[in-house]
Amino acid sequence: MQKLELPKMITEDKLKDLYKEMWMIRYFDEKVDQFFAKGMIHGTTHLCVGQEASAAGSIAVIGRKDKIVSTHRGHGHCISKEGDVNKMMAELFGRETGYCKGKGGSMHIADVEKGNLGANGIVGGGLPLAVGAALTSKMKKENYVVLCFFGDGASNEGSFHESVNLAAIWDLPVVFICENNQYGMSGPVKDMTRIENIADRAGAYGIPGKVVDGNDMIEIINTVNEAVENARDGAGPTLIEMKTYRWKGHSKSDAKKYRTREEEQEWRAKDGIKRFKETLINAEIFTEEEAKQLQDEAYQAIEEAVKFAENSPEPSMDSLLEDVYA
């Protein structure tokens, strides 16, 4: 048996929940992919299939009062921050019962009460918001931490540099998490920056930078936990880069001409869910059968979300003008 070194709050039950959560993320986005292909969902969407570990592992170490700031590829973050898959699916169907009453769609799902400050349609748009949320925590002495997710592409926007700098000089409790899935749309990270690691940029702002295997749940949990503890203790921000891969195209219409099938296969072999399952079996946290059962439960939850969405009403036409001002 292999013993796992993990923070205290990551109990055996929590590990099982996390495994199921990863499957929920995967099944949710696989389902959405199918619906898009059939023309059943409007607009566009960005799927995080293959990137389940960075969402689930990072958010596992924070609590209810802590906050996250998500991205256009935000379904996984939302599910991990106790998101309700019924409301998420209903939102994608444009229904009144959806997270945004059918007005926001995939790119704008938020759950402010649960500390999810929202997906964002603007690349790099979330980073300054995370700084602001962390500022509130500090000024009001609320002692919560903000996890700020963004992509490798976003790290080339001015907003990344300005935000990290601001958070650094003010010692704000924010953890910047770069989900480096190797591409910003079609732009390979190696062509868009001249450094080896996005995390190397931390040095320019005087904060710690860490690189982790973005498909390794255990490494993610431990690294994010340390950064969160430091942030809570007033030591300021950390920049963590998680090397991972998105299995699907950038959005629904993507011929993926910018990468090879071999590369895709290579990364699929590093599947974070499969690896986490092996880890948990080796550590005797669960058996193959229990793992299967958790996976089935995840599948069921998504099937139910689809039913919920399909049976939900469309928003009324009167709602068009509502909610512009508070």
Place this chain on the structure above:
Amino acid sequence: MAVREITYLEAVREAMSQEMRQNDDVFILGEDIGVYGGAFGVTRGMIEEFGPERVRNTPISEAAIAGAAVGSALTGMRPILELQFSDFITIAMDQMVNQAAKTRYMFGGKGKVPMVLRTPAGSGTGAAAQHSQSLEAWMAHIPGLKVVQPSTAYDVKGLLKAAIDDDNPVIFYEHKLLYKTSSHVPEEAYSIELGKADIKREGTDVTIVATAIMVHKALEAASELEKEGISAEVIDPRTIVPLDKETIINSVKKTGRLIVVHEAVQRGGIGGEIVSVIAESEAFDYLDSPIKRLGGKEVPIPYNPKLEKAAIPQVPDIIEAVKETVKYK
């Protein structure tokens, strides 16, 4: 001989390619414009012909690439910048508003900034509030920028050539829902002067000034109205800076009635400007009825398809507005 029809999207590509073959100073830059062919496929195949030096894939850095376009334009190149969605101009705003638009004037007429910022605008694809806006009135407010809004493939080709040849910064708005529409487009290069409106349909009872996709809705409304004996003239300004006031004034003098239709939010929109043109001109004396503006509702664009449609003017709204207007005798 059969007339050649190509799409609005192909017309953009053809205009750029022809200019790039003609003039080595012309190059394009933007996110994913290389092998990906741009978010909407406009530049597909161009990197194969012109290579990565002139079809320059950029990182996601709107402020820097807009500024790089300004700087390269000021020093002798003629850049065409593609922004994936017009909404992202907000990130490039400092460079467009504080730099591109003012450089020449501030320098006392020394130097020029011959650049084109092309970008898809408008709603209708379910991309929701941050990817569906029509922000042209914002740009039109800034002295030093020219603003183009073509509605047909024919106009796209001629206007884009004029924009590339122009020595000023030009914002060239393409409408996402028009990319697949086609019309007759000559193969040879031609130019349509910026600041010349097009009368898309002649009529005698009411003038409808419409921009971008609203031109098509206005034409549809006009066909419906014709069945009821109402003759609508449809004018497409094509460029909102410079604005062809004369064509609009002459039309209103003829019809005595004016309706302005645009997709952008009505409040503070270009419609108010066009109405003012009439209010301040001799055409005011010819008005037989109050002028009407039809613009987007004062809401961000919602995701749900029904709400999304309801947020902007539709054909029945135009028909109703015309009928109300012609009631005044």
